[in-house]
Amino acid sequence: MIQNAAPALRIVLYEGVGSQPLAAPERLELFRALLKKGYQVTRALKDGGVSAIQEGLLLVLGRFTETRPELAESHDGKVTVHVRELGERSPQDVVALVEEVVGELEAKAPGGWKPWFPVIDYDRCTNCMQCLSFCLFDVYGVENKKLKVLNQNNCKTDCPACSRVCPEVAILFPKYKQGPINGDKIDPEDLRREAMKVDISALLGGDIYAALRDRSDKAKSRFSKERDEDRALKERQFCLTKLQKQLDIPDEVLASLPTMEQIQAKAARALGSSEEPAS
Amino acid sequence: MSQVPRVLYCHCAYARVVPEDVKEAVLEGLTASELAFDTVADLCELAAKGDPALKQLAQAPCLKIAACYPRAVKWLFSAAEAPLATEGVEFINLRVLNAETALERLLAPELTTVIEAESTAILEETA
Numbered sequence: 001m002i003q004n005a006a007p008a009l010r011i012v013l014y015e016g017v018g019s020q021p022l023a024a025p026e027r028l029e030l031f032r033a034l035l036k037k038g039y040q041v042t043r044a045l046k047d048g049g050v051s052a053i054q055e056g057l058l059l060v061l062g063r064f065t066e067t068r069p070e071l072a073e074s075h076d077g078k079v080t081v082h083v084r085e086l087g088e089r090s091p092q093d094v095v096a097l098v099e100e101v102v103g104e105l106e107a108k109a110p111g112g113w114k115p116w117f118p119v120i121d122y123d124r125c126t127n128c129m130q131c132l133s134f135c136l137f138d139v140y141g142v143e144n145k146k147l148k149v150l151n152q153n154n155c156k157t158d159c160p161a162c163s164r165v166c167p168e169v170a171i172l173f174p175k176y177k178q179g180p181i182n183g184d185k186i187d188p189e190d191l192r193r194e195a196m197k198v199d200i201s202a203l204l205g206g207d208i209y210a211a212l213r214d215r216s217d218k219a220k221s222r223f224s225k226e227r228d229e230d231r232a233l234k235e236r237q238f239c240l241t242k243l244q245k246q247l248d249i250p251d252e253v254l255a256s257l258p259t260m261e262q263i264q265a266k267a268a269r270a271l272g273s274s275e276e277p278a279s
Numbered sequence: 280m281s282q283v284p285r286v287l288y289c290h291c292a293y294a295r296v297v298p299e300d301v302k303e304a305v306l307e308g309l310t311a312s313e314l315a316f317d318t319v320a321d322l323c324e325l326a327a328k329g330d331p332a333l334k335q336l337a338q339a340p341c342l343k344i345a346a347c348y349p350r351a352v353k354w355l356f357s358a359a360e361a362p363l364a365t366e367g368v369e370f371i372n373l374r375v376l377n378a379e380t381a382l383e384r385l386l387a388p389e390l391t392t393v394i395e396a397e398s399t400a401i402l403e404e405t406a
Contacts, residue, residue: 010332024311031310031318035290038320040332045315056331110320113327115293119354149358152327174323174351175294182296182374183351 009107011039011098014062016046022063026091033091038110039098057107059098061086115175117152118162119183124170129267131162131171142270282341284369284390286316289346293321297347297373304378305345305385312386322346326355333361340364345371345385 011034015021022030027043034041044060058081068083082105084097102109118131118139127147132140139162141150163171163181169190176182180190288309291297309316317336319325325333336342337356342363346352349370356363369390371381384391 028307028310031306035292035306035318035320038292038324040317040319040325040330042317043310043315045313110324113324115321115323115327117323117327119326119351119358121350121354122357172351172354174347174355175296177296179348183348183354185348185350 009039009057009059009102009105009109011041012058012060013041013043014060014064016044018064018066018068020063020065022086029091030094033095034098037095037098040110056080057082057105059084059101061094061098063087114153114155114157116157116159116173117155118149119172119174120147120149121170121172124168124186126168126170128167129270130165130167132270133264133267134165135162140270142273145271282367283388284341284343285336285339286314286385287322287336287342287344287346288316288318288385289322289344289373290318290320291322291347291373293323301373301376301378301381305373305381308378308382309385314386322352322355326359329359333359337361337363339367341367341390343369343371343385343390345373345381347374348372 013022013027013030021027031041031043056079058079060081060083062083063086064083068085082101084101086094089097099109101107125147127145129142129147132142132147137151137154137156139149139151139155141148143150160171160173160176160181163169163173163176169180169186171181172183173181174183178184180186286309288306290302290306306318309318317332319332324330333356344352349372352370353363367390369384371384373381376384
């Protein structure tokens with residue numbers, strides 16, 4: 001699922017030895033402003049433990065009481081440390097300073113990602129491939145015979161449909177509003193609903209995809225005789241809305257449902273092309 | 280001697296799933312404290328980008344994470360190939376805890392043992 005492993009610029013507000021700490025309200029405003037812009041910000045104190053950085057860019061801000069070099073490097077050259085004096089800058093001016101440094105260093109700015117993607121709970125996933133089969137956008141793939149999120153940027157924002165078809169409630173969307181899809185605990189009622197989902201599928205002829213397509217085809221056929229495209233579209237929409245709501249399926253997904261054969265072939269291909277783990 | 284916990288706060292910048300007042304109050308309390316801490320605009324972003332910072336955090340022997348549901352946080356770290364240890368990690372769920380409780384747990388000098396149902400109960404009390 002990883003887009004790239006390049007670390008983002010990390011900002012450190014240094015308030016340890018050789019610096020003047022900021023007043024609490026000023027510190028709050030500074031964190032607020034930088035977080036709003038998408039930056040990672042660390043507060044470093046003399047004895048406080050924070051996460052180390054092993055490669056990339058570190059921008060250290062502070063009210064230093066001694067002169068500091070503007071640039072330093074780690075012994076292996078993997079970390080470059082850029083130091084800037086805060087002075088009496090306002091939080092907005094500090095943000096401008098940070099953005100200036102980002103521009104100068106051609107550093108990777110925050111953002112440029114899609115805040116909607118599935119996360120797999122491998123404590124629950126049974127590798128059944130239902131999600132891979134269901135997803136039309138190739139979000140999922142198989143690596144070493146294990147289901148993985150390989151193309152997270154292909155995921156359709158606000159579509160948790162793969163999570164809904166997962167029989168094990170193993171797919172999370174952390175930014176979804178409701179549990180258990182958002183990662184909340186799974187209770188017996190959730191598991192009962194999963195069982196019901198299978199029953200619904202069976203009632204529809206064992207193939208929910210075919211049922212959806214049939215409904216769509218029937219609507220098209222019936223209304224094509226009447227030659228009333230507006231009514232046909234309305235009726236088609238009406239027929240699909242109920243199931244669509246149940247599964248939270250976006251329109252574009254419904255518009256391009258694959259056949260059962262295509263679905264099965266896709267899962268088989270993914271499993272077949274998965275490489276064995278290197279020994 | 281017990282380890283001083285590292286503190287990670289997620290601002291959940293790209294969605295309105297964490298109550299704004301909780302986020303703000305926790306950030307305010309944290310910045311007014313005497314603690315060193317890490318903040319990220321959005322933990323999902325770090326996971327999506329496989330940021331090495333998550334590996335560094337996951338290696339901390341004692342870590343408090345103020346973010347969202349523990350199951351989501353656990354598997355976000357895992358997705359970034361930075362699996363969290365099974366012990367020594369405390370999840371502070373800003374989606375369900377009120378600000379006071381979240382901050383109390385975040386600023387406590389040691390990890391807090393919490394009964395699983397507690398977070399839900401607190402939410403119901405405040406509703």
